Amino acid sequence: MAKGESVAGTDIPPGGFVQLLTPDGERIDSVTTADGTTYSVDFTDEEFRELYRDLVTVRRLDSEAVALQRQGELGIWASLLGQEAAQVGSGRALRPQDMAFPTYREHGVLYCRGIDPIMPFGLFRGVDQGGWDANEFKFNQYTIVIGSQTLHATGYAMGVTMDGRTGSADGEAVIAYFGDGATSQGEVNEAFVWSGVFNSPIVFFCQNNQYAISEPLERQTRVPLYQRAGGYGFPGIRVDGNDVLATYAVTRAALDNARNGQGPTLIEAYTYRMGAHTSSDDPTRYRISSEVESWKAKDPISRLRAFLTKQKIAKKDFFAQVDEDANRKALDLRERVLAMPDPEPVALFDHVYPHGSPEVDAQRAAFTEYQASFEGSGH
Amino acid sequence: MSRIKEFNLPDLGEGLTEGEILAWLVKVGDTIELNQPIVEVETAKAAVEIPAKWGGVVTRIFHEAGAVVEVGRPIIAIDTDPTAGPAGTSPEGETEAGLIGGPAPGGRTAVLVGYGPKTTTAKRRPRSGTATAPTTAATPTPPPAAAAVVVAAPVEPAPVAPPVRTxxxxxxxxxxxxxxxxxxxxxxxxxxxxxxxxxxxxxxxxxxxxxxxxxxxxxxxxxxxxxxxxxxIKGVRKLTAANMVASAFTAPHVTEFLTVDVTRSMKALEKLKARPEFADARVSPLLLVAKAVLLAAKRHPMVNSSWSGETGEIVVKDYVNLGIAAATERGLIVPNIKDAGRLSLRELAVALDTLVKVAKSGKTPPSDMAGGTLSITNVGVFGIDTGTPILPPGESAILAFGVIRPTPWVHKGKIKVRQVTTLGLSFDHRIIDGELGSKFLRDVGAFLTDPEATLLSWT
The missing domain is CATH 4.10.320.10 (E3-binding domain)
Known part of the structure; x- marks a missing residue:
C-alpha cells in the first residue's frame, strides 16, 4: 500500500499529515516522513476492536453529558464530539507510568487512563472543586485557564529529569494537551522555550479542532502549527487527528523519544470540533454548515468501523453489542451523576492546605459554630 | 410520589435568566423517550434543543412557541408511568433544591454564575435561642403583607390574572x-x-x-x-421598525428614478458566465448593479458618507461596506460586504452569493449587519419595477433595483424590444444635493447601459 511522506486522498491540509486509515476505512501500512521516521501500528484483531469500543464509548458518554447539561443537571459541558480519535489514540499510547495534563475537554483521555468517567462531573455539576490526586491517576486536574497546564507539565517534566526517571525504555514521559487557540497564549510559548532548552521528556499534544471558540485557525497562525516547533528547537509533526491508528503511532513514538531522553515533540492532531465549544456556545453563528458536513465525512468512528467490516475483524452483532454496552454505561453514569450529593457548606475549607493551617482551622471552627446557631441545622 | 413530573427551564448557558421557546418538537399525548429532543429554546447565547429528562407521555405544555420563559419555570409535564392508570392531579414539580435552574435558598434561581434572579423576598432562617425572634419554629411566620404580592407563582402552571397590586x-x-x-x-x-x-x-x-x-x-x-x-413585536420585526422610523424621521429623503436599457449588461453577463474563472461563482444582474454602485461611488465619494449630528460632521468614507437588503424568514435584514470596493468582480460575485445564502439560512452574524455604508435593495426579485426605499440608519444612499423586462424601446432611432429596468435612488438630502444624487444615479445607469465602455473610460 501507500508508503511515503504524505498520503493520497482528499481534504488533506497543505503540508500533509500522517494518516494510516483513510476516511473510507482503507488501511495504509506505514508512512515515512522526511526525517526518516516510519510510523505504523501492529494491532491484533482484538486490539482493533477495543479501539473501536473506546471511541464509541467516549462519544456516547459525552452525549449523555451534553443531555444532562441541557436538562439543568450540569452547569456547563465541553463536548469532545469529533475529537474521539485524537483523544483515544493518544490516550492509549500512554504507558502506565506516563503523566497527562489535560484541558477541560479530555474526557476521552481520562477514560483511556482507566479512570471512572464520573470523576470530572463534580466540577461541572458544581458539587466539588474538580480536585483529585493527579499522582494517583497519573492525570492532572482539568485545567480551565487556557494553556496554563502546559507550564505545569513543563515543570513536572523537568522534575522527572531531575529525579532521574528518564533516559531509558521504562522512563516516564509527560503529555500536555491543549488546543489551537492556546498556541497564541504566552504560557504555551514559554512552555515550548523551557522544554526545548532543558530537553524535557514532554510531548505537546495540540488538538487543532480549527476553532478557538469562534475564532478560526487563520487568526492564530500563518504557518501550520506543527511547524512552530522548529523555532523552539524540537521536532513537530502533524497527524490526522480523526485517525485513531495514526494518532496512536505518532504519539507512541513521541512519548518513547521523550522517555529515552530525546526531548520534546509537538504533535498537531488535525481534527474538528463537531459540536459547540461548550454548552454555552452556538457554533452556527460562526461556522457554515457545509464545513461541518465536509468533516462528517471524515468521522473517526465510521472509518474504523468501515475498516473492521471490510477486514472481517468485526460483524454487525459486535457493533450492536458495543452500542448497547456504551448505552448502558451512559445511563449508569446519568444515575450516578443525579445521585451526587451536594457538599456541606463547611466543605469550603477542605483542600485549602494539604495539612491544614491554624488560620483556616480557626475559620472552619467559627463557621461551623455559626452554622450550628440556626434552627434545624442538625448540629 | 407523583409520577407526573414537571420539567423547569434550566439555565442553558452560564447565568442566563430566560429563554424563548422557538418550537415544540412534541405535543400533548406524545410518548417520548429519555433524551429525545422535545423543544428548541433560544437564549441570549444560543439556540439549543433540550432533550427530555424523563421518558413517558407528555401531559401538558405550559408555553407556546414564541413565549419568553424565566429560568426555573415549568415548560412541560411528563407522565413517567402512563401504564399505571389515571394519574393524580397534583403535579409535583421536580425541583430539587440547589439544582442549576431550580430553586435555591433565599428564593433565588440557582444559576452557575452569580446569584441569579430572585423571585421571592429573602427570608432569614430563624436563629435558635435568640430573644429577638418573636415566633418559634413551630409557628410559621406569616408573611408580611407586601410579600403576598411578590410570590411570583413559582409553580403556578398557567398564566392567570395578574396579582392584584396593593x-x-x-x-x-x-x-x-x-x-x-x-x-x-x-x-x-x-x-x-x-x-x-x-x-x-x-x-x-x-x-x-x-x-x-x-x-x-x-x-x-x-x-x-x-x-x-x-x-x-419582537426580533427582526422590532429592529426593522425601529430602524425605519429612526431613518425616515431624521434623514430627509429624496428619491429619483431612472429607466435604463440594460441589454448590453445582460449580454456581458452571458460572456462572464462562459469564462472559466466564473465557473463556480453566481453571476447575476445584481452583481453588475453592485459593481455599478461601487464604481459610481468612487466617482462621487460624498454619496458614501454619513451625517453625524452629535459631532457636527459629515463623515465621508474611503471604503464601501455594501449592504444588500435580503428578505428572510425572520424578516428584512441588510447584511453588508465589507470593503466591497476592493474586491475583484469574481470576489464580489462570491461574496454576494455567500451573503445571500447565509442570510436565507438565518445565520447572518451581527457583525455582517453592522457598519453598512451604501445599500442596494433588489425589489426586482419580487417582480416589481421600482420603489422609494428608506435609508438604512447611518447611510446616505440606497438604490432600488427593479425587475428587468423586455420592453419596446427606442434604440438607434428605431423601436426595438430591449431589456429595460428602472432604478430608484433614495438619498439623504442633508448631505446629497439633487445634482450630486442625479449624477450618481446617472453614472449607475450609464454603467448598466454599457458596462464595457464605461469600464474603459472610468478606470
Whole structure:
C-alpha cells in the first residue's frame, strides 16, 4: 500500500499529515516522513476492536453529558464530539507510568487512563472543586485557564529529569494537551522555550479542532502549527487527528523519544470540533454548515468501523453489542451523576492546605459554630 | 410520589435568566423517550434543543412557541408511568433544591454564575435561642403583607390574572421617564418584571395598544376568537421598525428614478458566465448593479458618507461596506460586504452569493449587519419595477433595483424590444444635493447601459 511522506486522498491540509486509515476505512501500512521516521501500528484483531469500543464509548458518554447539561443537571459541558480519535489514540499510547495534563475537554483521555468517567462531573455539576490526586491517576486536574497546564507539565517534566526517571525504555514521559487557540497564549510559548532548552521528556499534544471558540485557525497562525516547533528547537509533526491508528503511532513514538531522553515533540492532531465549544456556545453563528458536513465525512468512528467490516475483524452483532454496552454505561453514569450529593457548606475549607493551617482551622471552627446557631441545622 | 413530573427551564448557558421557546418538537399525548429532543429554546447565547429528562407521555405544555420563559419555570409535564392508570392531579414539580435552574435558598434561581434572579423576598432562617425572634419554629411566620404580592407563582402552571397590586407601582426611574414621555399611566400597566415591577417593555406595550384597556392581559400571539391576530413585536420585526422610523424621521429623503436599457449588461453577463474563472461563482444582474454602485461611488465619494449630528460632521468614507437588503424568514435584514470596493468582480460575485445564502439560512452574524455604508435593495426579485426605499440608519444612499423586462424601446432611432429596468435612488438630502444624487444615479445607469465602455473610460 501507500508508503511515503504524505498520503493520497482528499481534504488533506497543505503540508500533509500522517494518516494510516483513510476516511473510507482503507488501511495504509506505514508512512515515512522526511526525517526518516516510519510510523505504523501492529494491532491484533482484538486490539482493533477495543479501539473501536473506546471511541464509541467516549462519544456516547459525552452525549449523555451534553443531555444532562441541557436538562439543568450540569452547569456547563465541553463536548469532545469529533475529537474521539485524537483523544483515544493518544490516550492509549500512554504507558502506565506516563503523566497527562489535560484541558477541560479530555474526557476521552481520562477514560483511556482507566479512570471512572464520573470523576470530572463534580466540577461541572458544581458539587466539588474538580480536585483529585493527579499522582494517583497519573492525570492532572482539568485545567480551565487556557494553556496554563502546559507550564505545569513543563515543570513536572523537568522534575522527572531531575529525579532521574528518564533516559531509558521504562522512563516516564509527560503529555500536555491543549488546543489551537492556546498556541497564541504566552504560557504555551514559554512552555515550548523551557522544554526545548532543558530537553524535557514532554510531548505537546495540540488538538487543532480549527476553532478557538469562534475564532478560526487563520487568526492564530500563518504557518501550520506543527511547524512552530522548529523555532523552539524540537521536532513537530502533524497527524490526522480523526485517525485513531495514526494518532496512536505518532504519539507512541513521541512519548518513547521523550522517555529515552530525546526531548520534546509537538504533535498537531488535525481534527474538528463537531459540536459547540461548550454548552454555552452556538457554533452556527460562526461556522457554515457545509464545513461541518465536509468533516462528517471524515468521522473517526465510521472509518474504523468501515475498516473492521471490510477486514472481517468485526460483524454487525459486535457493533450492536458495543452500542448497547456504551448505552448502558451512559445511563449508569446519568444515575450516578443525579445521585451526587451536594457538599456541606463547611466543605469550603477542605483542600485549602494539604495539612491544614491554624488560620483556616480557626475559620472552619467559627463557621461551623455559626452554622450550628440556626434552627434545624442538625448540629 | 407523583409520577407526573414537571420539567423547569434550566439555565442553558452560564447565568442566563430566560429563554424563548422557538418550537415544540412534541405535543400533548406524545410518548417520548429519555433524551429525545422535545423543544428548541433560544437564549441570549444560543439556540439549543433540550432533550427530555424523563421518558413517558407528555401531559401538558405550559408555553407556546414564541413565549419568553424565566429560568426555573415549568415548560412541560411528563407522565413517567402512563401504564399505571389515571394519574393524580397534583403535579409535583421536580425541583430539587440547589439544582442549576431550580430553586435555591433565599428564593433565588440557582444559576452557575452569580446569584441569579430572585423571585421571592429573602427570608432569614430563624436563629435558635435568640430573644429577638418573636415566633418559634413551630409557628410559621406569616408573611408580611407586601410579600403576598411578590410570590411570583413559582409553580403556578398557567398564566392567570395578574396579582392584584396593593402598594405603590414599582418601576425603575428610566422606565418612569419613558412612561411620562409616552403618556402612559404606570398605575394602569401590568408589571411583568421582578416583584411585579413595570418594565420598559410593559410601558411600550401599554403605549402601543389601546389606551383604554385596563383588564386585558397582553399575552404573546393571542387569538381571542375575533378576526384579528395579535403578533408580538419582537426580533427582526422590532429592529426593522425601529430602524425605519429612526431613518425616515431624521434623514430627509429624496428619491429619483431612472429607466435604463440594460441589454448590453445582460449580454456581458452571458460572456462572464462562459469564462472559466466564473465557473463556480453566481453571476447575476445584481452583481453588475453592485459593481455599478461601487464604481459610481468612487466617482462621487460624498454619496458614501454619513451625517453625524452629535459631532457636527459629515463623515465621508474611503471604503464601501455594501449592504444588500435580503428578505428572510425572520424578516428584512441588510447584511453588508465589507470593503466591497476592493474586491475583484469574481470576489464580489462570491461574496454576494455567500451573503445571500447565509442570510436565507438565518445565520447572518451581527457583525455582517453592522457598519453598512451604501445599500442596494433588489425589489426586482419580487417582480416589481421600482420603489422609494428608506435609508438604512447611518447611510446616505440606497438604490432600488427593479425587475428587468423586455420592453419596446427606442434604440438607434428605431423601436426595438430591449431589456429595460428602472432604478430608484433614495438619498439623504442633508448631505446629497439633487445634482450630486442625479449624477450618481446617472453614472449607475450609464454603467448598466454599457458596462464595457464605461469600464474603459472610468478606470
Amino acid at each position: 402598594g405603590p407601582v414599582l418601576a425603575k426611574p428610566p422606565v418612569r421617564k419613558l412612561a411620562r414621555d409616552l403618556g402612559v399611566d404606570l398605575a394602569g400597566v401590568n408589571g411583568t418584571g421582578p416583584l411585579g415591577s413595570v418594565t420598559r417593555d410593559d410601558v411600550q406595550l401599554a403605549a402601543s395598544t389601546s389606551r383604554t384597556r385596563t383588564e386585558t392581559v397582553p399575552a404573546p400571539s393571542v387569538s381571542d376568537g375575533s378576526r384579528e391576530q395579535r403578533i408580538p
